[in-house]
Amino acid sequence: MKIVIFENNLYSMKNNYNFKKIRHSLKRSLKASSICFLFLSGVYSLVNAQAKAYSFAQSTGTFTALSGGTVLGTATANSGAASLYQVTPYDVTLPFNFNYNGTVYSSIKVSSNGYITFGTTAPGTANSTPVSSAETYSGTISAFGKSLNTIANLGGVTGDIRTDVLGTAPNREVVIQWTNFRPAYSTSSTSAYTFSFQIRLKETSNTIDMVYNSGAFAIGSTNVSGSAQIGLRGASNLDYNNRLNASTLAFTSSTPGTDNTSTQYTSTTAGAASGMPPAGFTYTWTPPACFAPTFTTNSSTTNSITANWAAPMPTPSNYDVYYSTSNTAPISTTTPTHTNISGTSITINSLAPATMYYVWVRSNCGAGNFSEWTPAYSYILTPCQPPVILTTNGATVCPSGSATLSATTEAGAYVNWYDAATGGNLVGTGNTYTTAPLASTTNYWAAASNVGTVKNVGPTTPASLGTSSNTNTAWDLLFTVNTPLLLKTVDVFSGTANQSGTIEILNGAGVLMSITPFVTTGAGNATPQIVTLNTYLPAGTYSMRRSGSAGLFRNSVGATFPYSTPELVITGTTFTSYPAYYFYFYNLSFTTGCGESSRQQVTATVDAAGCLNTSETAAKETVKAHPNPFSEIININKPELVKTAKLIDVSGKLIKTITNPESTLRLHDLSEGLYILVLEMKDGTQQNIKVIKK
The missing domain is CATH 2.60.40.3080 (Immunoglobulin-like)
Known part of the structure; x- marks a missing residue:
């Protein structure tokens, strides 16, 4: 008898995304872009997929082992690569097109660590966390994702990885089988527990089965326990659909994962609550009838945003759009802000400048059949609006006379005078400018500006605070912006030269505002290396972090928070247990205001x-x-x-x-x-x- 348990897997996405997850997703989409500039113009979007929209069911049937097919690798030893440990993923061409997450694929990559991936980017050989990994493959199906290996002729048992195609078109199955694998990496030749498992990809229905066989000791009796990632991941680790059971819960009684790091616990110990999968135990993942689209590129003006997306397969009738200044995700009952969008782009007008907008899209496949909203939002910051020149007045003078020119701008701004349309020299400031004596007609240019003077905040050097050391630990500096400003530079200090790193600024919602690369100079804890940021920040809360291999000096004593100006306040660090620590970023410089308008010509006529x-x-x-x-x-x-x-x-x-x-x-x-x-x-x-x- 076949026992089937169905579960509707339409749980909503968390509203508050983990900073690290968002950072990794963004790095991928930003690698080809120059991202440090005055106004974040909204060219960044999180990569999207719809793994979380797959429905889940589990059943107990029969494990039908492959005995033929194509052998991808066979163990020849009991340790290292010869035991199929961390080998280069195998490329496998599919005999039919398989639709995963709304994208059609003709090939997969098979990892010895118990999973397959889609797309041209292969997983790393050491990637043992395929669902939570930030690697840039287009999706993964993980039947038992962890560091694995198999055995060679222990107790007469040898393991391999193989594939085969079963059935006839249009109902074929591609089967990927990990044969006689240990449930955790081991080099023991005196004790080895092994089991087998499969991933089955079904033609036409695009359904996924994960089928497990019971295990046994090939030799010895030393028990093994541990956790594996089991489930689906989309194009980013924000889109996941996985399973969870603790050591106190049976493997067969798993619940939906609560995070992309959720795992299933297994144990070979007799009577253990979790146990191992029984023979024929099957997970089935069925794709939705209507997939959500995938965001591509975005853009913005001071009062509008444009979001673009790629159509899924099959292509829906049209799309609904929801946008907000909050990053709280819409749910199925949320009323869209725009409906029946026939194309794959939308421009939303009449918006406020210097404001972050979040956008979600869903497919409308007709007859009341909607996809879920895109699991990760696209976010777009409208540039701030510089002041404008309101009026200008030229003047006519006699030869050798001095002309007085005038211009007006809006309240809170001032006028700069230049001797060229671009570049050139700043020759005066104020609503009027009196020229030198002129021999001939001369053009000048007026521009409105509200940029304030450069200010600095924060300790000047690690040496000035006291004890410091050169580290690369992952702690952030936290700060609040009270008035919109341009964060111009920050000083860092390094003990080793030629190390690469990045400085990342995220807002309070975890949205990456900028990534600035740098290479250390190794000048020590008293000589600054000035890194130019030029990042526009609206009012709000932010974090600044170091990533990459570069080590930077930080203080373990001496910090006294807050470090304050009326416009920007450094409030602390994420290392809250040690409030006297100060991390990495010293002497922040900034200017307030939005910038300068385009220049307008004003003529002094002789x-x-x-x-x-x-x-x-x-x-x-x-x-x-x-x-x-x-x-x-x-x-x-x-x-x-x-x-x-x-x-x-x-x-x-x-x-x-x-x-x-x-x-x-x-x-x-x-x-x-x-x-x-x-x-x-x-x-x-x-x-x-x-x-x-x-």
Whole structure:
């Protein structure tokens, strides 16, 4: 008789994701990107799959062992690679296409550690935790995932890994069998318990069976116990569907896993509560009729976000979308924010700048059949909105005159003046800018900015706090941002040169805001290595962590939290049991504000012709010059009022400057022609007189 237990496996995803899991998933999607920049533009998304949507059932039937087929590897010794321990995964071509997690595959990779994977990326030979692993294969089916090996001719028993194809199309099965494997790695040649198990992939239905055989001692009687990861994983370790039993619960009475690290305990000891799988014990995983899509790329503007996804197989009729400023995942009864999306992209408008948005998508396969929401959200940060230039006013002046230009911006911002449309020099700051004397029409550019001055927070060096050591332990520095700011740099200190690492910043929801690579200089605990971050952070709570092989100095004494500015407060570390420790990141520098607007051109126009008539009129009323035309000299009647006299030709070129002129100006060296006599008065005014040299 076949006993079947069904279980509806639609448990909801945890709302608060583990930081480390999210970090590893993100690293994969970010490797090809430059990710340290002023505004996080939302190009990052968590890789998605739908392993958690598979339904689960268990039964007790018959274990039908393979005796033929293709042998992938046979043990020739009882230890090391010759016992099939941590051997390179085997590539196996499937005789039919198999749909796993909404993606069709034509091949698999078989690990000696009791599981198979999908996709081009092979698992590491030492990967004994296939469900919780952050490795980048596209999915895994784990029948008994742990460090395993088999035996060679112990008690007449030898183990192998083999595959075979059973049945006829369209109902064939690919069977992968681990034959006579130990339940845990051992090199003993005096005692060996072995058992066999299979993964069966079924054509057309795409159902998965894990079938176990009972075990026995091939030699000796030393009992073995331990835990294995059993279940499914999608393209990331956030998407899992696994089983759990403690040592006090029978293997056959497992419950759904509560984390991707959940395991099933086994023991060969007679009477042990967990026991080993009995002969013919079977787990069956059935795919849903409707798969969720997979996020691809995203983008954002200051007031909109765009999310893109890849269609699963089979392709649904359309999609529903749910977005929020909270990372709390929707459930089946959550009302979508957008429905009946026919394509594989959506742009959501009328959003707030400098805000993190979380997006989920589900497939609508028709007739009320919906997939689950994507198990991992896509998150997109809208850039902050720099201030804008509201108005500009140019000016027109006579040759050698100084122009006063003006511009206005919104409250809380200020105006920067530049001498080029891009790059160039900052020539002034403020709502007005007065140029130097100009000989010709000149363009300037105004830009609005709200960037504050650079501030620093935190201890300056490890040496300044006291006892320190060079380590690479995984503890984070915690801080709070009260006002949106640009985190510019951080100082790190290292004892060994040329070690590679990254600095990661995550927000309070575990979303990775930036990853910045660095290579250590090995300069010691008193000489800083400045690492540029340039990461924009909205108000909120954050953590900063070190990853990679690089060791950095940290303090085991001397820290006194908080380290505070009004804008940024370093509140502590994740090493809460030792509050005097300070980890890795010193002298944080930042500026507040969102940045600078694009530059707008403002023109100072020099108009020689326009100055002639008005100048002559003004001169008649004040200072007079004669004779005009003149041959060698010009006389002015009130030299005591004049600070400087300048002669400019009609092209605007300055020909001559006379400081504190007397009543007679000697101009015999001028060529014949028309000139403008510019009189700069001591009271700050200016008079222009057209004169002719004959």
